[in-house]
Amino acid sequence: MFAGDQDIARAILELEAFLPEPLRALARVAYNYRWSWTTDGPAMFEAIDPERWVRCGRNPRRLLSEAPPPMLTHAAADAGFVGWVNRVAAELVLDAARPCCDGGVEPAHPVAFCCSEFAVHGSLPIYSGGLGVLAGDILKEASDLALPMVGIGLMYRTGYFHQRIDVTGYQHEYWLDADPDRLPCVKVTGEDGRPVTVLVPVDDENVTVQVWRVDVGRVPLYLLDTDLAVNSQRGRWITSRLYESNRAIRLAQYAVLGVGGVRALRALGIEPSVYHFNEGHPALGVFELLAQAQARAVPDNPSDTVWEQVREQVVFTTHTPVPAGNETYQRAEVLAMLGRIADLVGERERFLALGRIDPNNPNQPMGMSALALRASRHANAVSQRHGQVARAMWQPLFPGRSVQEVPITHITNGVHIPSWLRGPMRALLERYLGEDWLRRADQSATWAPVQDIPGAELWAARCTARTQLVEMIARRATSDRLRRGDRLDYAEAAGTGFDPERLTIGFARRLATYKRLHLVALLPERALGLIGGAQPVQFVFAGKAHPDDIAAKEVVRQVFALKSEPSVAGRAAFLEDYDMALAAQLVAGCDVWVNLPRPPNEASGTSGMKSCLGGGLQLSVLDGWWAEAFDGSNGWAINGDVMEDTQAQDQRDARALFDLLEQQVVPMFHERDAQGVPQRWVTMMRRSLLTCGPRFSASRMVREYADQVYRRD
Ligand SMILES: *Cc1c(COP(=O)(O)O)cnc(C)c1O
Numbered sequence: 001m002f003a004g005d006q007d008i009a010r011a012i013l014e015l016e017a018f019l020p021e022p023l024r025a026l027a028r029v030a031y032n033y034r035w036s037w038t039t040d041g042p043a044m045f046e047a048i049d050p051e052r053w054v055r056c057g058r059n060p061r062r063l064l065s066e067a068p069p070p071m072l073t074h075a076a077a078d079a080g081f082v083g084w085v086n087r088v089a090a091e092l093v094l095d096a097a098r099p100c101c102d103g104g105v106e107p108a109h110p111v112a113f114c115c116s117e118f119a120v121h122g123s124l125p126i127y128s129g130g131l132g133v134l135a136g137d138i139l140k141e142a143s144d145l146a147l148p149m150v151g152i153g154l155m156y157r158t159g160y161f162h163q164r165i166d167v168t169g170y171q172h173e174y175w176l177d178a179d180p181d182r183l184p185c186v187k188v189t190g191e192d193g194r195p196v197t198v199l200v201p202v203d204d205e206n207v208t209v210q211v212w213r214v215d216v217g218r219v220p221l222y223l224l225d226t227d228l229a230v231n232s233q234r235g236r237w238i239t240s241r242l243y244e245s246n247r248a249i250r251l252a253q254y255a256v257l258g259v260g261g262v263r264a265l266r267a268l269g270i271e272p273s274v275y276h277f278n279e280g281h282p283a284l285g286v287f288e289l290l291a292q293a294q295a296r297a298v299p300d301n302p303s304d305t306v307w308e309q310v311r312e313q314v315v316f317t318t319h320t321p322v323p324a325g326n327e328t329y330q331r332a333e334v335l336a337m338l339g340r341i342a343d344l345v346g347e348r349e350r351f352l353a354l355g356r357i358d359p360n361n362p363n364q365p366m367g368m369s370a371l372a373l374r375a376s377r378h379a380n381a382v383s384q385r386h387g388q389v390a391r392a393m394w395q396p397l398f399p400g401r402s403v404q405e406v407p408i409t410h411i412t413n414g415v416h417i418p419s420w421l422r423g424p425m426r427a428l429l430e431r432y433l434g435e436d437w438l439r440r441a442d443q444s445a446t447w448a449p450v451q452d453i454p455g456a457e458l459w460a461a462r463c464t465a466r467t468q469l470v471e472m473i474a475r476r477a478t479s480d481r482l483r484r485g486d487r488l489d490y491a492e493a494a495g496t497g498f499d500p501e502r503l504t505i506g507f508a509r510r511l512a513t514y515k516r517l518h519l520v521a522l523l524p525e526r527a528l529g530l531i532g533g534a535q536p537v538q539f540v541f542a543g544k545a546h547p548d549d550i551a552a553k554e555v556v557r558q559v560f561a562l563k564s565e566p567s568v569a570g571r572a573a574f575l576e577d578y579d580m581a582l583a584a585q586l587v588a589g590c591d592v593w594v595n596l597p598r599p600p601n602e603a604s605g606t607s608g609m610k611s612c613l614g615g616g617l618q619l620s621v622l623d624g625w626w627a628e629a630f631d632g633s634n635g636w637a638i639n640g641d642v643m644e645d646t647q648a649q650d651q652r653d654a655r656a657l658f659d660l661l662e663q664q665v666v667p668m669f670h671e672r673d674a675q676g677v678p679q680r681w682v683t684m685m686r687r688s689l690l691t692c693g694p695r696f697s698a699s700r701m702v703r704e705y706a707d708q709v710y711r712r713d
């Protein structure tokens with residue numbers, strides 16, 4: 001039982017009214033994103049009206065309420081389809097009925113997982129990239145493990161931006177309004193039937209916040225929203241955009257997420273056993289926790305005890321290995337927006353001090369990461385190497401302790417396998433790994449049968465996945481090029497030039513400068529040599545630069561500068577508007593997944609883990625997760641040592657990239673046996689699946705959070 005159960009039930013009834021009797025069960029399925037990771041859930045909705053499914057942004061609530069009645073009647077008359085619906089619906093009911101796991105978290109006191117973004121599904125546009133994907137995967141895995149959890153986030157009305165690239169290679173951004181009334185979510189109401197709201201002090205305004213609920217399997221995700229007529233225009237704007245450029249608005253977002261989140265949970269009658277702050281954005285929540293603890297405390301209770309009580313309830317995961325990524329704010333900015341939140345603890349100086357590295361230095365700015373580190377009983381980084389980096393970076397916060405003694409552990413990220421393993425590889429693994437293998441996906445033994453999959457079968461799955469990817473690239477790159485006004489022959493070369501049998505190399509990620517897409521364009525003659533060589537390769541790129549990151553946008557332009565070469569038109573494409581759906585297709589289809597972070601800036605990285613699941617091989621700098629995953633036989637590595645001279649490092653690493661591609665990757669791909677199977681390549685695929693499959697699964701990760709962080713006995 002969670003707040004909003006009745007609102008969901010009512011919404012399901014309303015949606016049922018659109019459906020012929022035999023399809024009624026679809027309404028329940030549509031209101032829980034579990035369909036998105038049920039084996040044939042997405043295909044089921046697609047089968048109703050394939051074109052509309054895409055036009056509705058794969059949002060099942062819209063599909064069911066907008067599909068023409070004859071389409072629904074037709075589906076309802078198909079006994080096979082009705083059986084399919086009933087199977088998916090029954091799985092949802094059975095899953096919800098499972099008892100909670102014995103993970104040290106009581107069902108009455110769930111984990112409150114708080115994050116500024118959640119990537120649950122492409123139809124819910126409240127995410128930008130890796131942080132959101134991780135948060136979404138954690139909710140889904142908690143659901144699969146039956147670990148009691150609720151999510152807390154923001155309902156962004158326009159979410160993250162969409163991307164267009166113009167003919168010169170420059171990025172432009174635009175935002176689309178998401179209408180929550182058409183998403184599979186409900187406004188949570190109280191016993192009086194009115195929406196539950198809480199107030200959050202921002203500057204001199206008490207901003208009213210309402211709460212939406214969206215179900216992610218067994219986990220309710222509560223999303224806070226300030227777009228209400230009672231608020232000022234500025235107040236309404238707070239939950240408009242993810243990673244808003246305006247610093248004052250960002251502070252207001254942190255207030256709503258942190259203070260609003262803790263207040264909302266209370267208003268909803270949820271008493272978490274632990275608040276998990278995923279990155280520092282929700283950290284202001286500790287002041288509301290402090291205020292609540294102070295209100296409960298006996299008068300002569302020293303405030304230290306109250307502080308200790310609050311710390312006992314909070315855990316923190318840091319994701320940012322560079323000081324610049326941990327934003328800080330000057331005293332005046334902070335007090336302008338958050339002064340009355342500071343007043344919750346009584347003293348503004350103490351409030352500011354808690355967010356400084358050196359609390360006694362009044363000239364230092366305040367940051368959410370420092371606050372979260374100080375306010376949590378447990379802190380962790382997201383890979384082994386990131387743990388070392390984070391301990392060194394935050395050592396000044398723990399005077400008197402050596403770097404090794406800094407209390408930051410690591411839990412390496414993982415990916416939710418049922419969400420990211422799709423297509424032919426999923427079918428193949430399901431056949432070989434046995435009944436119910438996903439429930440045992442974090443155990444090495446589960447993956448052992450991979451050793452016995454015949455090379456020809458692995459290769460066939462790889463080739464089918466690549467063919468599907470090439471069809472998608474041809475379609476998408478052609479329409480991207482037509483839209484931006486490229487020459488017709490260049491636009492059409494995307495449709496004719498990509499080859500389903502050609503070695504396909506992918507690079508898709510947030511285009512922060514440290515991700516170093518520019519290395520690909522740094523040695524253009526070698527890149528062109530690979531594309532136009534005797535054994536040509538094809539490249540696919542995607543990724544968004546933050547709207548304010550002019551340097552990153554210039555990098556896209558550098559890559560686009562190569563397009564004037566004739567061989568490039570049909571062998572390299574930059575696909576616009578990278579998102580979850582595009583990511584899933586790319587990681588499933590690419591043979592090689594390239595990652596070139598400037599070490600040690602990659603906290604973990606997760607797209608490579610997704611690519612491993614699809615049988616892709618990694619070629620990556622030894623940073624983030626790959627520094628602990630690479631074993632010499634399961635992919636390729638570029639030296640991860642840090643050089644002072646970053647330009648020299650870029651040159652060194654670009655040379656290493658092309659050396660590996662030219663000398664190892666390309667020859668190995670083309671070395672075939674009599675049946676046309678590249679046996680050495682397939683052996684590396686097996687090694688990659690065996691070593692990375694269990695270790696970089698979200699099952700392993702969430703079990704570690706449950707055992708090492710949430711559990712208190
Ligand atoms: C997985 C994923 C990411 C994270 O990729 P990295 O490897 O961390 O760069 C970012 N964006 C999307 C859309 C993803 O699906």
